[in-house]
Amino acid sequence: xxxxxxxxxxxxxxxxxxxxxxxxxxxxxxxxxxxxxxxxxxxxxxxxxxxxxxxxxxxxxxxxxxxxxxxxxxxxxxxxxxxxxxxxxxxxxxxxxxxxxxxxxxxxxxxxxxxxxxxxxxxxxxxxxxxxxxxxxxxxxxxxxxxxxxxxxxxxxxxxxxxxxxxxxxxxxxxxxxxxxxxxxx
Amino acid sequence: xxxxxxxxxxxxxxxxxxxxxxxxxxxxxxxxxxxxxxxxxxxxxxxxxxxxxxxxxxxxxxxxxxxxxxxxxxxxxxxxxxxxxxxxxxxxxxxxxxxxxxxxxxxxxxxxxxxxxxxxxxxxxxxxxxxxxxxxxxxxxxxxxxxxxxxxxxxxxxxxxxxxxxxxxxxxxxxx
Numbered sequence: 001x002x003x004x005x006x007x008x009x010x011x012x013x014x015x016x017x018x019x020x021x022x023x024x025x026x027x028x029x030x031x032x033x034x035x036x037x038x039x040x041x042x043x044x045x046x047x048x049x050x051x052x053x054x055x056x057x058x059x060x061x062x063x064x065x066x067x068x069x070x071x072x073x074x075x076x077x078x079x080x081x082x083x084x085x086x087x088x089x090x091x092x093x094x095x096x097x098x099x100x101x102x103x104x105x106x107x108x109x110x111x112x113x114x115x116x117x118x119x120x121x122x123x124x125x126x127x128x129x130x131x132x133x134x135x136x137x138x139x140x141x142x143x144x145x146x147x148x149x150x151x152x153x154x155x156x157x158x159x160x161x162x163x164x165x166x167x168x169x170x171x172x173x174x175x176x177x178x179x180x181x182x183x184x185x186x
Numbered sequence: 187x188x189x190x191x192x193x194x195x196x197x198x199x200x201x202x203x204x205x206x207x208x209x210x211x212x213x214x215x216x217x218x219x220x221x222x223x224x225x226x227x228x229x230x231x232x233x234x235x236x237x238x239x240x241x242x243x244x245x246x247x248x249x250x251x252x253x254x255x256x257x258x259x260x261x262x263x264x265x266x267x268x269x270x271x272x273x274x275x276x277x278x279x280x281x282x283x284x285x286x287x288x289x290x291x292x293x294x295x296x297x298x299x300x301x302x303x304x305x306x307x308x309x310x311x312x313x314x315x316x317x318x319x320x321x322x323x324x325x326x327x328x329x330x331x332x333x334x335x336x337x338x339x340x341x342x343x344x345x346x347x348x349x350x351x352x353x354x355x356x357x358x359x360x361x362x
Contacts, residue, residue, distance in 0.1 A: 008351065011351055012348065012351040012352065015344055015347050015348045015351060016348060017281070018281060018282055018344055019281065019282045019283060019341070019344050019345070019348065020216075020281030020282055020283040020284055022213060022216060025209070025212050025213075025216060026209050029205055029208045029209050029212065030205055030209075033204075033205045033208050034205075037202070037203065047202075051201070051202060051203045054203045054208075055203055055208070055211060058208050058211065058212060059211070059215065062212055062215055062216070062279075063276065063277065063279050065281075066279050066280070066281055066282075
């Protein structure tokens with residue numbers, strides 16, 4: 001119910017922005033900047049680069065907003081822009097795509113992330129040690145609190161793949177947190 | 187050496203882009219004054235291309251160097267028009283109200299240009315270049331008017347959508 005109300009508010013906000021109301025853009029930023037910034041900062045390790053990319057994300061949102069037809073899809077649309085900005089940056093930095101070299105067969109019993117009692121600093125360190133693919137799916141689903149279908153839309157993959165990536169990412173994060181001496185059990 | 191303290195201090199040292207900073211950034215990007223120079227430049231460049239092109243087309247016995255100069259001026263003018271269109275559709279896009287203001291300005295410019303060209307063409311013994319320029323100005327006016335009508339229609343659609351979303355019953359229906 002809350003989600004539907006948020007979607008209606010987003011739709012109204014998008015229409016007001018498309019009309020060109022400056023106050024609506026202020027509200028849009030107030031409403032979405034913390035989440036988008038958190039998402040980008042979660043994906044990019046270097047703080048200076050992350051801040052630069054966040055501004056680029058907002059500029060692209062500004063340029064694309066008049067063309068947004070389905071205002072109800074604002075959340076996945078904005079996250080997809082943020083992801084594209086980060087990916088463009090990574091493509092420029094790395095010649096070859098980075099892939100996880102973890103042995104998936106070794107991942108043992110999975111439990112929900114919420115069951116792992118960790119402090120935020122340890123969680124951030126744990127996330128930053130994960131490969132990008134796992135880090136972004138965890139960030140979108142748990143930290144950005146997006147629905148599975150929205151995560152799938154942002155990443156342009158089927159929902160089933162999101163589930164399997166989440167499954168694998170939780171295992172990797174658990175291992176990363178357990179490897180930190182004071183990261184778990186606080 | 188443990189890299190974590192260095193990373194943490196780097197995180198603290200880098201100022202984070204906060205809500206106010208983004209709002210300032212977007213306000214600068216959104217202002218009409220950031221767009222109008224491109225609207226004016228596009229109209230001026232289009233007018234220049236039409237005037238020079240009309241003279242080139244209608245004047246007889248022009249020396250080669252003059253023709254080359256006219257061709258260069260037309261190419262430069264068309265380049266500026268293309269650049270302005272790119273800026274206004276890709277970089278500093280026009281929102282609904284800005285589209286209305288810009289298309290009205292374009293209509294006013296085209297009307298003045300067409301009338302001036304026609305008067306000049308008529309006064310100087312029915313100068314063919316002036317009359318041709320007036321004809322092209324008329325076509326530009328028609329294009330500007332079509333853009334204005336489209337912008338008005340889009341604006342009205344958005345206003346209707348906004349009203350329907352602001353009505354409590356509609357909002358409740360959508361929320362349910």
